[in-house]
Amino acid sequence: MLCVVAGLYVQQALAYLAVRKQADSQRAIVHQLTRANASLSAQQQSLNEPATIVHDARTLGMVRVGEHPYEITGLPSH
Numbered sequence: 001m002l003c004v005v006a007g008l009y010v011q012q013a014l015a016y017l018a019v020r021k022q023a024d025s026q027r028a029i030v031h032q033l034t035r036a037n038a039s040l041s042a043q044q045q046s047l048n049e050p051a052t053i054v055h056d057a058r059t060l061g062m063v064r065v066g067e068h069p070y071e072i073t074g075l076p077s078h
Contacts, residue, residue, distance in 0.1 A: 046052055063069045 061069070
């Protein structure tokens, strides 16, 4: 009888350790996703700023209405 009771305790202890390991793994995933979410939120705020929009548009070669685009050629490459 004592062996059966001890076996049940061992089984419960192993199940507890497995669940605890899984919970730790899930907490790590939540922590990682929370950091990724914060990074993406900061990036979203940056992309909504007018200065960032203008900079990205200029990088793509866009000009404002009334501006004349110029292309300089023949410069040495670095």
